[in-house]
Amino acid sequence: MTPLFSRGPFSRRGPGRAGLVTLICGALAAGGLTAAGVAALAPGAASASSHREAPLISGTPQYDNTDLYAFVSPDKPDTTTIVADWIPFEEPAGGPNFYTFADDAQYDIHIDNNGDAKDDLIFRYTFKTHTKNGNTFLYNTGVVKSLDDPNLNITQTYDIDLLRLKHDRVAYRTRLAEDVPVAPSNVGKASMPDYAKLRSQAIYKTAGGATTFAGQADDPFFADLRVFDLLYGGNLSEVGNDTLKGYNVNTIALQVPTDLIRESSKQPVVGIWSTTQRRNAQGYYTQVSRLGNPLVNEVVNPQRDKDKFNASQPAYDAQFLKNVTNPELPRLIEQIYKIKAPSEPRNDLVDVFLKGVKGLNQPPYVRPSEELRLNTSIEPSMHPKRLGVLDGDNAGFPNGRRLTDDVVDEALQVMEGSLVGMKNNLGDGVDKNDQNFEKYFPYVAEPTSGSRGPLAKGTTAGTDVRSQLGDALQPAGSSGGSRSGNTVLIAASAASGAAGILLLGTAVGWWRRRIRRPY
DSSP: OGGGGSSSTTOOOGGGGGSHHHHHHHHHHHGGGTHHHHHTTSGGGOOOOOTTOSTTGGGOGGGOEEEEEEEEOTTOTTEEEEEEEEEEEEOTTOOSSOOOOOTTEEEEEEEESSSSSSOSEEEEEEEEEEESOTTOOOSBSSOOOSTTOTTBOEEEEEEEEEEEEETTEEEEEEEEEEEEEOBOOOOOTTTOTTHHHHHHHTOEEOTTSOEEEEEEEEOOOOOOGGGGTHHHHTTTOSOSOOTTTTOEEEEEEEEEEHHHHSSOSSSOEEEEEEEEEEEOTTSOEEEEEEESSTHIIIIISOHHHHHHHHTOOGGGGGGGHHHHHSOHHHHHHHHHHOOOOOOSSOHHHHHHHHHOOTTTTOOTTOOOOOOEEEETTSOOOSSOOTTGGGGTOTTSTTSSBOTTOOHHHHHHHHHTTGGGTOOOOOOOSOOSOSSOOOSSTTOSOOOOOTTOSOOOTTOOTTOOHHHHHHHHTSOTTOOSSOOOTHHHHHHHHHHHHHHHHHHHHHHHHHHHHHHTSOO
């Protein structure tokens, strides 16, 4: 199956893609953006985003996995980096209660290093929230200059445990890190003028040579999610816009020595997925969210299976097989846009999705299961291509997933038949993230600041409005300050305050007269 992902008939044609016909085809298949979900079942199309993908988890965003990435670290090729995100659609200015990991959850990163669909390693993150002053509504009570600043009122710390399993039971447990600080939500430039410094303080070296980060980040997934408005508005009028631009997520990033997670240099393929377990009233933990190849549960599984999938394990994925062999989305695209759906059953999707691509990231003796699979022996690309393996870049998607991989376009092409001779050049019109990713760990972009947006009318950057207030209140005839146009607004505000005081006085007088009456 490897030749299907070679430079041959599936190579991109570069500049030729920019034509109007290509754009229209991309928009048509963008109806297939939801197809990214079904195609997400194929490693060649195996990942996108899982925002609010199931009925139960959509109501509890703290426990909701949104994306999973895994790649050989470009600046440290003897290590592997895993990035897992939670809490979809974080509005940057969403205070006063900003975004925290849940205290009653276990956030797990699972490793299957022999292809048997069972855990060999689990990296478990557990969080604790701390409040310095419960008598204020503020997240921060002043300017925050460091993670231990007294002005940062709400803070979080976390522990990491490494669990080694044998026969589905924990054989060894190792504490890798304890009381590591979490990078806070980016309240705004007045509260956190040097957010980059706060982020750097949240990067921590653990026992065993790993590096960890937990905190807020820009949502790295890019796509136009208006697809759910009957496939981009029903007439393709709603395409080409990164719907996730400006939103943040909570990120866990872990960089580990590759030898720690793979079975051996001779068997370098690892399967990875993330889950969330929530503690119930009896004190037991129940799995409520699962993510390997994200859009799988969002648009591949029908309503009846979504919550079941979130509670399931890869070893039992055969129960969802029909959702892959007879996917809904291609038929929906054919109905609306007359693009012929590939013939069913879709064994091309089953083979690639459940096993990995033979000769690329399929482990020997693989047990079919839904995992994000990474061949850790393939070195990082000097010049990554956004279409990964489909464009001859074997270090990219579906061999794991890098932050820059355009999984939606890959998913569309595979979903609409690239692997069964129905060549196409499809895309969704959104080819990259709105923010640049970083070159070093944790690689994700800094979160969008809560102070984004236009300045107040009549002000400019760097203007100290407080001094204008002082000028506006100078006594008549005084020499202090100048009366600029900006002071009109301040004076109006002061007049409004005076009017309020007069109104209050009138109300008090009325109340006093009323209580003197006998009734």
